[in-house]
Amino acid sequence: MTTTQSAPAVSTAPETSGSRFIWSIRDCWTIVVQEFTHLLRQPSTFAWQIGFPVVMVLMFVYVFGSAMDVTGQGAGEGYVDFAMPGMFAMTMALGFMDTAYAVTHNKEKGFMDRFRSMPMSSSAPVTGRAVSDVIRAAIDLVVIAGVALLIGWRSGGSLTATLLAFVLLLWLRLALILVGIYLGLCIKNTETAGMLFAVAFPLGFISSVFTPPEMMPGWLGAIAAWNPVSSTATAIRELFETPGIQALEPSYWIDGHAIGAAIIWPAVIILIFLPLAVRQYRLLSR
Amino acid sequence: MPPEFVIQASGLVKRYGEKRALDGVDLQVPRGTVHGLLGPNGAGKTTTVRILSTLTTPDGGQAEVAGYDVAAQPREVRRRIGLTGQQTAVDDLLSARQNLTMFGRLFRLDKSAAQKRADQLLEVFGLTEAASRTPKKFSGGMRRRLDLAASMILAPEVLYLDEPTTGLDPAGRREVWEAVQNLAAEGTTVLLTTHYLDEADKLCDRISVIDHGMNFVEDTPAGLKQRIGQERLEVAVADPAEGLRLKALLQQVLSAEPAEEDQGTKFSLLVTDGVSALTSAAAAISAEGIEIADIGLRRPTLDEAFLHLTAKTAPQETS
Numbered sequence: 001m002t003t004t005q006s007a008p009a010v011s012t013a014p015e016t017s018g019s020r021f022i023w024s025i026r027d028c029w030t031i032v033v034q035e036f037t038h039l040l041r042q043p044s045t046f047a048w049q050i051g052f053p054v055v056m057v058l059m060f061v062y063v064f065g066s067a068m069d070v071t072g073q074g075a076g077e078g079y080v081d082f083a084m085p086g087m088f089a090m091t092m093a094l095g096f097m098d099t100a101y102a103v104t105h106n107k108e109k110g111f112m113d114r115f116r117s118m119p120m121s122s123s124a125p126v127t128g129r130a131v132s133d134v135i136r137a138a139i140d141l142v143v144i145a146g147v148a149l150l151i152g153w154r155s156g157g158s159l160t161a162t163l164l165a166f167v168l169l170l171w172l173r174l175a176l177i178l179v180g181i182y183l184g185l186c187i188k189n190t191e192t193a194g195m196l197f198a199v200a201f202p203l204g205f206i207s208s209v210f211t212p213p214e215m216m217p218g219w220l221g222a223i224a225a226w227n228p229v230s231s232t233a234t235a236i237r238e239l240f241e242t243p244g245i246q247a248l249e250p251s252y253w254i255d256g257h258a259i260g261a262a263i264i265w266p267a268v269i270i271l272i273f274l275p276l277a278v279r280q281y282r283l284l285s286r
Numbered sequence: 287m288p289p290e291f292v293i294q295a296s297g298l299v300k301r302y303g304e305k306r307a308l309d310g311v312d313l314q315v316p317r318g319t320v321h322g323l324l325g326p327n328g329a330g331k332t333t334t335v336r337i338l339s340t341l342t343t344p345d346g347g348q349a350e351v352a353g354y355d356v357a358a359q360p361r362e363v364r365r366r367i368g369l370t371g372q373q374t375a376v377d378d379l380l381s382a383r384q385n386l387t388m389f390g391r392l393f394r395l396d397k398s399a400a401q402k403r404a405d406q407l408l409e410v411f412g413l414t415e416a417a418s419r420t421p422k423k424f425s426g427g428m429r430r431r432l433d434l435a436a437s438m439i440l441a442p443e444v445l446y447l448d449e450p451t452t453g454l455d456p457a458g459r460r461e462v463w464e465a466v467q468n469l470a471a472e473g474t475t476v477l478l479t480t481h482y483l484d485e486a487d488k489l490c491d492r493i494s495v496i497d498h499g500m501n502f503v504e505d506t507p508a509g510l511k512q513r514i515g516q517e518r519l520e521v522a523v524a525d526p527a528e529g530l531r532l533k534a535l536l537q538q539v540l541s542a543e544p545a546e547e548d549q550g551t552k553f554s555l556l557v558t559d560g561v562s563a564l565t566s567a568a569a570a571i572s573a574e575g576i577e578i579a580d581i582g583l584r585r586p587t588l589d590e591a592f593l594h595l596t597a598k599t600a601p602q603e604t605s
Contacts, residue, residue, distance in 0.1 A: 007438075116340070285342055
């Protein structure tokens with residue numbers, strides 16, 4: 001048998017905008033399937049990735065939480081309910097590192113070049129990454145919510161409000177995926193991508209995730225309050241009707257408009273980083 | 287009838303800031319031949335391949351591949367080319383078969399056609415046994431073969447190989463050479479870059495020598511070797527004290543002044559007929575009773591060859 005005999009014919013049908021759209025979805029799906037085959041192939045890596053936020057939950061709730069008085073009713077009181085929405089938001093926030101790493105890795109390994117030399121949809125490598133990372137984020141949330149339920153966290157909000165909270169979380173994640181794709185395309189190699197921790201940690205921690213900004217020094221508190229991660233965390237606290245949260249008078253204007261901010265912030269990030277990411281992707285052909 | 291050129295490029299220019307990566311590369315590759323781009327690192331080989339495979343847009347010049355302009359109709363070009371880049375772009379976490387099926391899907395085959403094609407290619411490239419294993423544990427040669435298979439899904443008209451054997455052990459190189467020779471025998475046009483003279487010699491019908499973003503010489507391997515010219519006879523003495531005696535002897539036998547290396551323990555000189563120079567030198571040395579540590583013919587290194595070729599052909603620089 002030879003390679004050229006019995007080779008599939010090159011399709012020469014001209015492409016219409018409709019068929020191009022259908023192909024872009026199909027190619028995107030092929031990439032998503034590839035990504036999820038990875039997860040099945042290396043369950044231990046997946047377990048580690050999921051394990052990190054779970055360990056953080058347990059650490060913060062039991063180690064630091066016992067010393068925190070977030071409700072004004074004594075140390076440790078109501079901290080699970082305060083911290084869990086923060087944990088959800090932080091998991092979404094830190095996820096952009098995985099996105100950036102995966103993009104850099106594909107670029108470094110020549111995958112991006114191979115894809116770009118193929119007659120596939122040129123948007124698929126990027127949309128495929130975004131879709132599979134949103135699905136990944138949803139899985140993360142389910143696992144962490146499971147752990148949270150085990151340690152006594154409950155959503156006080158209605159089912160609709162609770163679901164809306166999770167949608168807001170995924171909305172934040174989607175916005176940060178674009179940041180991750182942009183950074184991944186900018187970064188030269190995976191070693192540098194590993195150093196994104198230095199950016200990710202302040203983004204995650206200088207926020208209302210673990211500590212109310214009111215308890216921080218003034219300037220830091222203001223930064224924390226205006227952090228997009230805080231907006232999402234505060235918004236979902238409202239939607240979960242976290243007990244004791246009403247006791248705290250919002251000291252920052254944005255805290256009083258958290259749900260709106262949790263919708264607008266990610267939209268702003270998308271508006272900035274989508275064109276940047278597209279531009280950076282095009283620059284690959286420099 | 288003029289030969290049909292499946293790759294036709296003229297005056298390709300690519301600038302990165304001040305640096306001209308390509309400064310007017312011309313290339314004509316007839317259908318069904320293997321063409322080598324030979325040059326040192328940074329010569330512009332990869333940039334040429336990237337332009338011809340639509341990955342990079344040129345700043346000047348134009349190129350047609352399989353009858354389509356690379357800048358104006360990249361999608362048509364992409365349907366007709368295969369690219370095996372410098373890194374082995376296979377997914378280490380998917381099995382060999384899953385890899386080929388995925389690429390088949392992305393080449394727009396339906397599921398069963400993609401699977402069928404994957405199995406065919408696994409067989410052609412001798413990977414059927416390894417089909418369900420992941421490439422992570424493959425040898426370098428096997429990985430490269432899988433990479434080649436992924437480039438051959440649609441049996442492209444042109445296959446680009448960018449340094450296909452860099453980093454492989456000798457066994458891996460042989461495997462890849464064999465696979466490339468089989469593809470060439472079936473009529474696939476191959477453009478390959480390499481910095482190994484022997485690789486170009488072994489695989490290519492014609493070779494373009496490229497450096498500083500320009501092509502200097504294009505010739506057959508045999509013609510190129512002739513241009514690169516002479517072999518070098520090298521002799522090393524066992525006892526450094528005998529160095530001068532050996533030098534005088536070589537000068538007498540070969541009637542040329544040997545160059546001294548390694549503090550006068552090793553002597554070398556360019557020779558036109560390597561074998562006869564070697565035999566007469568060896569006979570004279572043994573008749574004189576000089577003990578030697580090493581004697582041999584060395585081909586010019588690629589660096590020497592480039593110096594030689596580029597010095598001859600390059601336009602005189604006035605500075």
